[in-house]
Amino acid sequence: MMAVLFDFSGTLFRIESTESWLRAVLDEAEISLPEPELTQAAKALQVAGALPGGADPAQLPEDLAEMWRIRDQSAELHRAAYTGLSRQVRLPDPELHNALYDRHMTPDAWTPYPDAAEVLYGLCERGIGIGVVSNIGWDLRPIFREHGLDRYVDAYVLSYEHGIQKPDPRLFAAACEALEVDPRDTLMVGDDRRADGGAAALGCRVHFVDHLPAAERPDGLRPVLDLTD
Structure with missing residues (x-):
């Protein structure tokens, strides 16, 4: 060989767990959520398949299906596919969806x-x-x-x-x-x-x-x- x-x-x-991923981004943004809400949001993001390297989407939205299929062919498609999945979950600030994507590209993740x-x-x-x-x-x-x-x-x-x-x-x-x-x-x-x-x-x-x-x-x-x- x-x-x-x-x-x-x-x-x-x-990759880190979905909860660790979300918690790190919330801490960076200085946003505090009650533990039950944080846990619920993390589970929803996991079901959505929003964490790259984590679980696949439990149900892929029809409007994201083609983008998901070819997501790894460009940086733009990859970001759009995963932030699209993340946005299926309501978070305290819409900017958190981009912050979550950015977090997963860091060595700490x-x-x-x-x-x-x-x-x-x-x-x-x-x-x-x-x-x-x-x-x-x-x-x-x-x-x-x-x-x-x-x-x-x-x-x-x-x-x-x-x-x-x-x-x-x-x-x-x-x-x-x-x-x-x-x-x-x-x-x-x-x-x-x-x-x-x-x-x-x-x-x-x-x-x-x-x-x-x-x-x-x-x-x-x-x-x-x-x-x-």
Whole structure:
């Protein structure tokens, strides 16, 4: 195995809880809500699917359906799709919807899985190239830098920078090209069987992990070391 490609959200990093997300934005705006109201609003945002990296919408509004389908193809579509979902929930100030979107792009909103650094380090020690291939609408590189993981990554291939999204094989091909490796010598690691499974069309091997809270998946990435041994 010459290279490993990793998905971002739900694979190497996990987004904070919806309640933590909302609470942080309210604190920043110096807006206080009674606990029952805050809890209710957080649950409503979760059901709406408003937190990128969190749960999908329980019911997708018809007017957002097409935008949702292609949301990862540009920064503008990504923001519009998620703030559109957020606005299904009434909040004390309409500006909070944009603030919530901005919050999710900050390093504080993300936690690396407990074994992420160990696995990335182990791959680097073996001389295996590492790429991050993500369906996303913003630059995640600062997240990796802030958490000390950027040093291990040789290439980032982000959907919004290419105008295409997984499972389109062209995104995985771009990553293999950036790493100068043959797809047949490459392993794709992700949590989404449809999106990340698209790498198989190029001849990549694919390994799936469970999209769980970080504390509930302490060693889900470690099998990657065995698969590349």
